[in-house]
Amino acid sequence: IDFGFRQVPREAKEGLVGQVFSSVASSYDIMNDLMSGGLHRLWKDRLVESLRPFPGQEHLDVAGGTGDVAFRVLRAVRAAEVEERMAAAKAGRTSGTGRRAGWGPGPSSSSSASPATPSPSPEAASAAGPGPGSDASSSSSSGVGAAAAAGRSAAGSGSSGSSGLLSPGRVVVCDINPDMLRVGQQKAAAAHDLAGDSGLSFVEGNAEALPFPDASFDSYTIAFGIRNVTDRPAALREALRVLKPGGRFLCMEFSRVTQPGLREAYELYSFAVIPRLGGLVAQDSSSYQYLVESIKQFPDQETFARMVEDAGFRGVTYENLTAGVVAIHSGFKL
Ligand code: SAM
Numbered sequence: 483i484d485f486g487f488r489q490v491p492r493e494a495k496e497g498l499v500g501q502v503f504s505s506v507a508s509s510y511d512i513m514n515d516l517m518s519g520g521l522h523r524l525w526k527d528r529l530v531e532s533l534r535p536f537p538g539q540e541h542l543d544v545a546g547g548t549g550d551v552a553f554r555v556l557r558a559v560r561a562a563e564v565e566e567r568m569a570a571a572k573a574g575r576t577s578g579t580g581r582r583a584g585w586g587p588g589p590s591s592s593s594s595a596s597p598a599t600p601s602p603s604p605e606a607a608s609a610a611g612p613g614p615g616s617d618a619s620s621s622s623s624s625g626v627g628a629a630a631a632a633g634r635s636a637a638g639s640g641s642s643g644s645s646g647l648l649s650p651g652r653v654v655v656c657d658i659n660p661d662m663l664r665v666g667q668q669k670a671a672a673a674h675d676l677a678g679d680s681g682l683s684f685v686e687g688n689a690e691a692l693p694f695p696d697a698s699f700d701s702y703t704i705a706f707g708i709r710n711v712t713d714r715p716a717a718l719r720e721a722l723r724v725l726k727p728g729g730r731f732l733c734m735e736f737s738r739v740t741q742p743g744l745r746e747a748y749e750l751y752s753f754a755v756i757p758r759l760g761g762l763v764a765q766d767s768s769s770y771q772y773l774v775e776s777i778k779q780f781p782d783q784e785t786f787a788r789m790v791e792d793a794g795f796r797g798v799t800y801e802n803l804t805a806g807v808v809a810i811h812s813g814f815k816l
Contacts, residue, residue, distance in 0.1 A: 492712050499710045500659060502769040503547070507661040509764040510548055511669075516763060517756055522550075525808050526705065529734045530554040532801070532810055533701060537566040539651040542699040542724060544689045544717075545707020546655035549666035551734075555703070556682055557675065559651040566648065652681040654699075658688050689717040697726045705734040709780040718793030725815040731795055737802070737809035738782040744805055752777065783809045 506513065514522045529551060535541070535558035543552040657663050663684045670676045670684075687693040689704065689711050702721045711717045721731050739745040752774040760770025781789065783800050786809070791798045795813025802809050 495712050496658075498772065499712075502772050503659040503710075504661040505766050505769050506760075506764055507548070507659070507665050510662065510665065511550075513760065513764055513770075514550075516759055521804060521807075525734060525803050526551055526554055528801075528803060529703060529705060529732060529810055530558055532812065533558075533703065533730065533732055535559045535562055535651075537563040537651065538648045539701060540699050541651065541653045541701045541703070542656060542692075542694070543653065544656050544692070544702065544704045544721070545710065546657050546684075546705075547659070547662040547666060547707070549655050549669055549684075551703055551705045552653045552655040552666075552682070553670065553673065553676060556651075556653040556679065559653065559681075560675075560679075563648070563650060650681055652683070654683050654685055654694075656685045656687045656689075656692065656694075658686065660686055690720060691716075692720045692724050694724045696723050697729075698724050699729060700726055701730040701732070703732045703734070706736070708733055708735055709776050714789065715793060718790060718795070722794045722815050727815060729815045731790070731811075731813045731815070733786075733790070733811045734808060735780060735786070735811075736777040737780070737786070737806050740802060740806040748807060749778075783811075786811055 503510075518525075533541075533555065535555055537559070539555075539559045539562075541552075541555050541559070543549075543555065546552050655663065655666055657666075663686060667684050670682060676682060685693060689707065690713050702725055704717075704721070708714055708717060725731065739748050756774050757767040757771045760773075761767030764770070780786075783802065783806065787798050787800055790811055790813045794815070796816045798811065798813040800809050800811045
């Protein structure tokens, strides 16, 4: 396969990406562990920690593949709901408060429709310390503070209504590749805590033209997916469209290593080791050659932050993990 995909027509790139992920689907999880030495698990944990899942959250994980991120989000949402029910029981209430924590305003909020549960602000979350592998070099583009605060307020307006009954959250895994989705569905069916959960669904769809109505979700994640998308500005605009006002966008992607020395070592490892590993374990070195080339061609942290802003997100920030091997970009729909 010729991986000079930047020169090939759009349909050809989509076809190549499709072939790559169909080919690697069955060995995708084990290859992730091998290639990253298990680090991808810590990066994904950090992504979900940054999301700060809350009771009743409606979440979309695009390019969700075999479900790694979606499963983590759903487990965290369910844990938040259990906590909410226990707090309600302790307070002598028969049901939940109907409150949605999210990124909503704190206890001093005067919002009467849906008072938000006190929840740590993004600033407080950062102050609590960086996650695993984080080099704590979070950076941001312009106008972050005010916009993020406005985003939190808007997100707090989501509510399950005045009845006090909190509807359970849901997580949708959306991916263009049915083979990756199939592996994800098998994993969910085998997981005792996910198997019977009707809040988890798998939908085949393209990030560039999502099969969901406007303002459907509280939050959107895309992990190691956007670099595979042909028209990235279109995918970012779609993310904005399907989010509710105040909704949160998080994108985790390989990025630029910030430390000289480490950068060269990482490149050597990527180009010399990963395709060979792919050949040995997945019997497919070409697909892994594509993966490392697509990482090298992906825009750096600042450039991608501008793309997220250009799509219409506000309060855009990013956090480097493992010296910038990976970055998490965050933005709000205001
Ligand atoms: N998010 C998962 C994870 O972190 O393990 C899977 C990441 S995998 C490297 C990239 C995924 O992006 C593949 O499952 C692929 O099918 C999907 N993908 C590629 N292009 C896409 C598109 N245009 N729309 C939706 N998904 C896409």
